[in-house]
Amino acid sequence: MLFSYNAFKRIPFYSALILFAVSWGATALSVDNALDSARRRLAENYELSQLRSMTPQQIMEQLTEEECAAFANEHIRFQINCPAKVYVLYDSRFEEKGPFEAFWLKDHAFERTDVQVSSDGDYFVGYARDFDAGAVGLGINSFSGNYLHYFIAVQPLRKEDTLTISGIYPQSIRTAAFQKGVRPYTHPEWQPIDSYSPALEGATLLQVDARWRRTTKLLDFFAETDYPASPRPDNIILTWSSDPRYTQSILWRTSEESRQGAVAYMKKKDYRHFTPGAPVIKEAQSLRHESIHLLNQPVIYTHTATLTDLEPDTSYVYAVGDGSSDGWSALNEFTTAPDKEAPFSFIYMGDVQVGYPRWRSLLERAWQDQPNARFYMLAGDNVNRGVDRNEWDAFFAHTTGVFDHRVVVPALGNHEYIGGDPTLFEDFFVLPENGPENIAPEHCFSFEYSNALFVIVDTNLLPEEYVGWLDETLGQSHAVWKFVMMHHPLYSSGINRDNVWLRDTLLPVFDRHHVDMVLQGHDHAYLRTGPMRDNQKAERPADGTYYVVSVSGTKLYKLADRPYADVAYEHLSTYQVIDLQLNPPRLVYRSFDVDGNMKDEVIIEK
Template identity: 45%
Template sequence: MKRRIALSVFIFIILGFVHFASPASHDGIPSVQDIIAQVKMRLIQETPQQELRNIGPIQIWKMLTEQEKEILTTNHIRFSVSVPVKVMVFTDPSLDPEPFWLNERGFERTEAQIIVDDDEYIGWEKTFPQGSIGLGINSFTEEGEQYFVALTPLVKTDPPPVIRDLYPNDCRIARLKEGTPPYIDDDDPISSFPKEWEEAILIQVSEDWVKTAAILSQFLFTKYPSSDQADQIVLTWSEDPRATQTIQWRTGPAVNKGVVAYQKKSGEDPSFPQNAQTVAANSTILETIDIINDPRCYRHTAVLQNLEAGTTYLYAVGDGLSDHWSETAEFKTATKQAASFSFVYMGDAQNGLDRWGALLQNAHRAHTDAAFYLFAGDLVGRGNDRDDWDDFFHNARGVLDRKPIVPALGNHDCRGGHPSLYFTYFTLPINGPAMIESERVYSFEYGNALILILDSNLPPEEQTPWLEQQLSHTEAVWKFVAFHHPVYSSDPDRDNAEIRDAWTPIFDKYHVDMVLQGHDHAYLRTHPMKSNQPVDNLADGTIYVVSVSGTKMYEQAERDYTAVGFVDTSVYQLLNIHVSDNHLHYQTYDINGKKHDDLIIHK
């Protein structure tokens, strides 16, 4: 099912009188979330790692106390009824095992089916007397869809039965009929249901409640745990690329301090790093208790300052001990005067990070002079799960420790709530709008180009004044803007009109050369666009690109703004800026080095 970008308010059909109770008022009874949290901690403390890797729903059920079982079988969804009713719980038949409490509570599986957007749900039936009714959790995993509930009075009443004390209070009441969505956060409607249930009372629930008790999805194991040896070494810029370099890395919990050794490159130096300059890192512990085999590690960040412009430096990271240095790597500062340079741009990595890593490594081998790598969001699929980031950094080793990464935030980087891990991993410029969290929106100049990074997860109007201020005050010859959600969508079912309305007038006014985006998982380059219309001359419009570098692919719609479009191909883009004759050479390559797009823009 496709989720909506934002929840809409559903105006429910009045069925008698509906009273919403506060989720907090439950007579002191622990919530499902409370029980799952205490069971999780007990499992972590008492169960060997190997057993946790293989534990399933049946084993979890057997270890629960009677009180825990009672809450998990009765306190997920609750309501009270004014008359005796027949309750039907419609479950996803793909769940294995099916919700364990249905048989235990005396529900009987029926032949009744409801179809929602081609998905089938099976009905489980039980009669209840007047009073309170409590239903259990969906599953101990995130698999399948959340069940929903219908009920009908055993004896037809007028006025209709009263439904009170709905919990959680996000539940909504509607009539069961074709065209009504069973979820409060998804528009997909019911298309078929048993006629004997026509005009029954439907309790609409949230699709996200499938996660409420998904304890088996909370035991994560990283393939790449930390150790005493530094890894995940990544370059970013938090200050001027001509005079500074920011370096981040990871160690295990036994190494709680960090040092960078560096010096200008001048031939072979067998004494490096012993006689090099050193800078102490800021070291902080990162606790991720859901990573069972590596719950704690240290993150280290150092900023090298007062560097010489246009100069190559050697560096290594460690803890200051002679046998703990990383392999020697190098970086190059930006030139003081404008000079030709290139950079690589990638859309969503997100899925298939081993295959994405091969694409990244091939790009690095083919274009060793690229100054930096720009990512238009969705670097990973699960932004608050550290094992996903560990996979990303493992597959980026040997590249992002030599070429700075310039990231934008995608929606998947924010998956699971606030993108705390993203901010932990990347130290970025703090020069965005004052009212927006630092490092979400930022800018820097490299050579004769201005690079602006926006956050399309946030309301665009909050960034618009800053965007105009940046563009109106720059003297840069080339202007690039990057963010995640595309102005001109590739996907047939998407359109980000709010972003387009807020930002394209400014792009037009200051003639932004290219806008680099992701999200739609198919390649699209527009014609030059101005005032939301294609124009003939490259010098008169802005080029918008949507790209994907991972393995998750979408369909593509035919659009009048599409100059080049294709699907099912992971690609990277090389943007080569030539100063001598003032032109940009833009090229798109796949993992085998085959060129799929080629464009030259002259100033």
């Protein structure tokens, strides 16, 4: 029963919270700081098994007054210019299935109303309270991260008032008139509101970021890494952060016993001499990472070195070291890009996300069957929860022997954002910083390799944020072949999925610059279109753009019947090899399963 949460009732300081709420201001603890202090205290005082069995009540009992006040008031704030009723529209499943964690609603005297909103089969219940003109502070969605995040409606109490909402925090919240067809969340991937109670007619909607539901987790938050780092370098990967002809970036990790690192490298042909000369030593930049939730190894160091002034089309051998004379890794190698048009091939894979050992088999199959592929492109959702270092530990552990020999080019999927900002993605890959100026570096970037352009975009962002840059980047390139890699597909394969918002914005750009192939993920079922132009099948392959959705991990979705599909499969993980030939220019695209069986093939002649 709602609000019969005894543990909450018997904690005496809640009555003081309302007073505290009224006086919140510059000195209040932020939700981020409250989470940090609460998580540290829990990690220090309890074993993993105890933390995993804690109920919301037990979690609440561990919190200080200041932390509770932050969780109750500081999640969302805004100012209203007139008296108004504020509706917090909560996912109804919180009531049906378990303890209601939004303790602050009661303490702020919010009352459950009959007001309901539905959106795409999800139902939201209105909790309402009248506010005078001035400050409104709202609390967290939950400690569990379950279900959808609430959104907000504000209705002036007097008909003659014109409501103005200002000082909104976080600033990414958007306001809109509450009506059918408007989305409750800021990202256009979300479905719109399809019905609502009459009381909300004329109200102002505050659209929130749906991802915030998982940013305040204290329940089921702690874990251990199955792949702890040691003082010796491991999880070594190659990326590009600059021109592939002349530079090579190398990343690895160690435990906190090794806080510095270096790369030793030389040309492979020099190393083959009977008495090879001394290698070049390049010092790495070392960065401390703390993941409070990993009880068995909260701290690791990552080390990054970008080798410059390399010779094009040249193989090098390298080792990474922990700073001690005998602390070098085994010898690996890389090859720089050619500085003239040359044939080459590369691998593209869709979502990894879950099932790393099985994915490793597919990766090994690609590595063994396509030894000449020069780099590997991953279309996002490389891990399941982007904020969890233990997932990245496991992911990288399964790339050993491949990504330390071949460059990996990753895109950001929605799962890289799960739990918070994708800072681990940003830190664990060093990528070109040539994207749009208005967004964080490494989210969108491009590079050229031989006669091909590769543009990688982060479709978690609003398309308006990068479409201008994408248009310009595709337009300025003189490459023969143009590829775009992005996570959310323009042409979906999964059931109930259709990213119209993405197609509306990007399709004209891809058509205008005749992108040859768009490499995508997200839907976990294989689909390849024929050549598409103007949202219709083009007559000749050379006239249109091919769109591919593929999956490489073990999470597989059912396939929808799509008129634009040329080839489609469900329950199939694949890797793709794209072979770019010269004289005449020819693209040979092939898709293979884990056993090496060819599942799809396309040949495009320019």
